[in-house]
Amino acid sequence: MPFVPDRSAEGGLGLAEHLVAVAIFAVVIVVSLSQLGAARRAFELGVDRAELQQVLRVASDQLLRDLRWAGLNTNPDGDPDRPDEAIEVAGGTVIVIRGDADGATADAHDPEDVLAGGAFENVSTGNNEIVGYVLAKPGGVGGDTLSFDADVGEVPRDGLMETVLVEHVALTHDDPPYTLYRFHLKSDSSGVVRTPVIDNLRSLRFTYFDGSGTALCDSCGGDGPAVRASIRRIRVELEGLTRDPDPRWTDPHDSHSGTSHHRKFELTLDITPPNLGLPLVVDP
Amino acid sequence: MTPRRPPPGSTLLEVTIALALLGSLLISAAGLATFGDRQIRAGRSRSRALTIARTVMEEMAAWSFRQTYDRLGCNADQPECAVGPGHPVVGPWQVMAESRLSGATVEVLVAALEGMPLADSRVLRVSVSVAWREGPRSRTLRLMLLRV
Numbered sequence: 001m002p003f004v005p006d007r008s009a010e011g012g013l014g015l016a017e018h019l020v021a022v023a024i025f026a027v028v029i030v031v032s033l034s035q036l037g038a039a040r041r042a043f044e045l046g047v048d049r050a051e052l053q054q055v056l057r058v059a060s061d062q063l064l065r066d067l068r069w070a071g072l073n074t075n076p077d078g079d080p081d082r083p084d085e086a087i088e089v090a091g092g093t094v095i096v097i098r099g100d101a102d103g104a105t106a107d108a109h110d111p112e113d114v115l116a117g118g119a120f121e122n123v124s125t126g127n128n129e130i131v132g133y134v135l136a137k138p139g140g141v142g143g144d145t146l147s148f149d150a151d152v153g154e155v156p157r158d159g160l161m162e163t164v165l166v167e168h169v170a171l172t173h174d175d176p177p178y179t180l181y182r183f184h185l186k187s188d189s190s191g192v193v194r195t196p197v198i199d200n201l202r203s204l205r206f207t208y209f210d211g212s213g214t215a216l217c218d219s220c221g222g223d224g225p226a227v228r229a230s231i232r233r234i235r236v237e238l239e240g241l242t243r244d245p246d247p248r249w250t251d252p253h254d255s256h257s258g259t260s261h262h263r264k265f266e267l268t269l270d271i272t273p274p275n276l277g278l279p280l281v282v283d284p
Numbered sequence: 285m286t287p288r289r290p291p292p293g294s295t296l297l298e299v300t301i302a303l304a305l306l307g308s309l310l311i312s313a314a315g316l317a318t319f320g321d322r323q324i325r326a327g328r329s330r331s332r333a334l335t336i337a338r339t340v341m342e343e344m345a346a347w348s349f350r351q352t353y354d355r356l357g358c359n360a361d362q363p364e365c366a367v368g369p370g371h372p373v374v375g376p377w378q379v380m381a382e383s384r385l386s387g388a389t390v391e392v393l394v395a396a397l398e399g400m401p402l403a404d405s406r407v408l409r410v411s412v413s414v415a416w417r418e419g420p421r422s423r424t425l426r427l428m429l430l431r432v
Contacts, residue, residue, distance in 0.1 A: 028306060035310050042317035049324045053331050060335060064342075213376065233343070265328060268384055270339035272346045 048242040055198040071275035073100035078280035096132035118156030127185040135178035142170040173203040209233040333414040337427035360403035364395035
């Protein structure tokens, strides 16, 4: 008698069972992938935001370190005719300070010794100790030029002011992102050395306060040395952008198309340089 | 008589348990993303708290040694002195702190390192504390400086 298999007793799935299984599997896969995508986006955004916080802290550390020595030994003999100022430029979006940054190093007398002996017997701050912070477009380009007067030209110092130009900077911040630049003058007065500090900034603002805590001005540039000499505290406001945009999110407070999908982070720091306003000691 | 073999495949109970396990895994993965986001927010608050404490410390660092406790109205015969947001000197710092970090409070502690009265001390420990809330948790950041 030939063998006839009993199909009703066979294991396995029918077509309808296969379809149901595939449908359930597809639902599970779709849910998993959407969760995976959301997790990946959250992770990338988290990395971006963590990096933003980190670079802003780095920038605020750098600004604190530099601006704290503003005014250190800028007038070593108390000569009232010396044009050197602790804060050479007090702008709303730019600051330039002068201070004896290398006073405790082997460079202390280079080039200060060669600068002394003209109009002043003592010169303790060289050109490379005039330091500024300003924003520029990435790559160091920008349509503005910062101009200020300082006694930087002659060796030895003649006490006369020369005009210093810092080109390709951004003094108004209407086209972010920007790069924060630290700059100082070359020792031989031949130009400006710029160093990028951090990228992806939306804005940088400085506000200046006198000894009573009163805000002097957003931009003291045109107010002359008397107002700059009354500055005791400097407020620095940095606003950064995440490196990558988040297309699924729009900042309701930002109408600029280039940055409206970027997350922002603001950091505000008040710096009280201890050498501002110290009384001059006239060399007898 | 041979016992009847159970039909091959999974029962409804087994499928339900498997789906429940899968669901809990997915929820856990989503929880990780939320946890990461919370950590980033915590970092942001901590960065702001640090700049608040630094701002206060910057201002105090410009004071003389004696002003460190005199301006805070401390009793110089005591070895330490703590002042909070209600103090007239701390008040402006408190306003500044609230404008930068919601719900933040500032406290300042000045203590003689040797345990002697403040007036006789040669070394002062200055602590600036910034406290704030993150949801149900309270957070504190403390910055310390030695005045010699």
